[in-house]
Amino acid sequence: MENIRENLIKIYQQTNQFGHLIGIDLVKFEADEIRYKLIIEGKHLATPTTAHGGVLSAYMDGILGLAALYVSSERGNLVSTVEFKINYLKPARKGDVLIGIGKVISNGKRIIIAQGEIIDEATGDKVAIATGTFNAYPYQKSGMNMSDLDMIS
Numbered sequence: 001m002e003n004i005r006e007n008l009i010k011i012y013q014q015t016n017q018f019g020h021l022i023g024i025d026l027v028k029f030e031a032d033e034i035r036y037k038l039i040i041e042g043k044h045l046a047t048p049t050t051a052h053g054g055v056l057s058a059y060m061d062g063i064l065g066l067a068a069l070y071v072s073s074e075r076g077n078l079v080s081t082v083e084f085k086i087n088y089l090k091p092a093r094k095g096d097v098l099i100g101i102g103k104v105i106s107n108g109k110r111i112i113i114a115q116g117e118i119i120d121e122a123t124g125d126k127v128a129i130a131t132g133t134f135n136a137y138p139y140q141k142s143g144m145n146m147s148d149l150d151m152i153s
């Protein structure tokens with residue numbers, strides 16, 4: 001790996017057990033935006049046809065957090081969520097393929113603000129929108145070290 005961002009993201013992708021549990025898949029990880037994909041399955045439902053809002057909230061936290069991680073990782077920092085606000089615009093239903101798009105709108109030394117949206121891939125409709133605040137901190141405070149990369153490769 002040539003830079004710290006690539007190392008941190010590889011470790012994050014391998015160790016993010018919650019992301020694996022809910023089934024989010026990283027599609028794009030670039031400076032202009034990140035994209036996560038989620039297919040709504042039976043395990044996500046609150047009713048026979050509709051996803052639980054908590055699933056969408058967790059998905060959005062990942063979208064916003066990964067956008068913040070992109071900018072913070074260049075300085076060797078991870079991020080933690082301080083707060084975020086989500087607006088649900090339409091229900092997500094079993095079988096829907098959702099695309100989460102996140103981007104950073106303010107990149108301070110310690111505080112990063114990101115915006116995100118979840119879109120129904122088939123219709124282009126917005127399912128949810130959000131804004132979040134994240135705290136950047138040195139990756140060493142998480143207990144992570146670059147030798148972790150060797151253990152998970």
